Amino acid sequence: MKIDTRELNEIQRIANAAQTRLDIYRTIHKALRALLSDTLVAVGRMDVHDELELAQTTQRTLQMLDFLRSHLGHENAFIHPALEARTPGASDHIAHDHVHHEAEIDALAAATTALLNTEAKERDAAALVLYHRLSLFVAHNFEHMHVEESAHNSALWAHYTDAELVDLHNRLVASIPPEEMMFCMRWMVPFMNPGERAAVLADMRAHAPAPAFAAVLELARPHLQAREWDKLMLALG
Numbered sequence: 001m002k003i004d005t006r007e008l009n010e011i012q013r014i015a016n017a018a019q020t021r022l023d024i025y026r027t028i029h030k031a032l033r034a035l036l037s038d039t040l041v042a043v044g045r046m047d048v049h050d051e052l053e054l055a056q057t058t059q060r061t062l063q064m065l066d067f068l069r070s071h072l073g074h075e076n077a078f079i080h081p082a083l084e085a086r087t088p089g090a091s092d093h094i095a096h097d098h099v100h101h102e103a104e105i106d107a108l109a110a111a112t113t114a115l116l117n118t119e120a121k122e123r124d125a126a127a128l129v130l131y132h133r134l135s136l137f138v139a140h141n142f143e144h145m146h147v148e149e150s151a152h153n154s155a156l157w158a159h160y161t162d163a164e165l166v167d168l169h170n171r172l173v174a175s176i177p178p179e180e181m182m183f184c185m186r187w188m189v190p191f192m193n194p195g196e197r198a199a200v201l202a203d204m205r206a207h208a209p210a211p212a213f214a215a216v217l218e219l220a221r222p223h224l225q226a227r228e229w230d231k232l233m234l235a236l237g
Helices: 005-018 026-045 051-086 092-116 120-159 162-174 178-191 194-207 210-223 226-235
Strands: none
Touching: 005 120, 026 051, 026 120, 026 178, 026 194, 051 092, 051 120, 051 162, 051 178, 092 120, 178 194, 178 210, 194 210, 194 226
16 A cells, blocks of 8 residues: 555545544544554464463453444444534445444354364464454454544544533543453553653542542553653652
C-alpha cells in the first residue's frame, strides 16, 4: 500500500479536528493497536515445542480474539445506529468489514485451538501459517480503524454535539461487563499519552467506585515506566 498526499492531508485534517472535538475512537483504538501488535509479536516468537509457552500464547491469542469480537458488537450496537440515525448509509462500508472480521475471528480462533492439538513435527509449519494469517488480520484492522477515525468521526462531528457524543460513549461503556472493562483498561491505560491517561483516570476516579479505580491503577502500574507513573500521580494529585 502506498500512502499518497491526499491520505496524508486527511490524517492531518482529522488530527486537527480531534483537538477540539470528542474523538470516541482514540483511546480504545490505541488499546486495540497495542493488543493486536503485542499478540502478533508473541505468536511470531513463540516456541511451539515448549508446552507451557504454547498454552500461554494460544490462550492470550484467543483472549484477544474474544475481546475483538466483543468490541465489534459494541460498535454494532451503539456507534452504527447513531450514524445511521442521522447519516443513513454512513456505516455500510464498516458494517460490511465487521461481518468479514467476525468470520476471520472465528477462523483464527479455530486455527489457534487446532495448533494446541497439532503433532510436534507439524507445529512449526502450523504456527507460521497462523502467524501470517494473523499478520493480515492485524493489517486489515489497522486500515479499518483508520476509516472509522476519519470517515466515521467526520460524520459524527457533523451531526452530533460533543454532549451527545459523551452520552453515546457513556452508554456504550456502561454496557461493558466488569471483567471485559478491566481487560480493556489493561491495554488502554499504558498505551495512551500522559494527558490522555490522566484524563481517563481522573474521570474514572470521579464516577467509578473507589475499589474499581484502585484496581485499575494496580493493574496498569506494572506496565508503566517509572517516569510515566510519576507523571500520572502528579496529574492525579
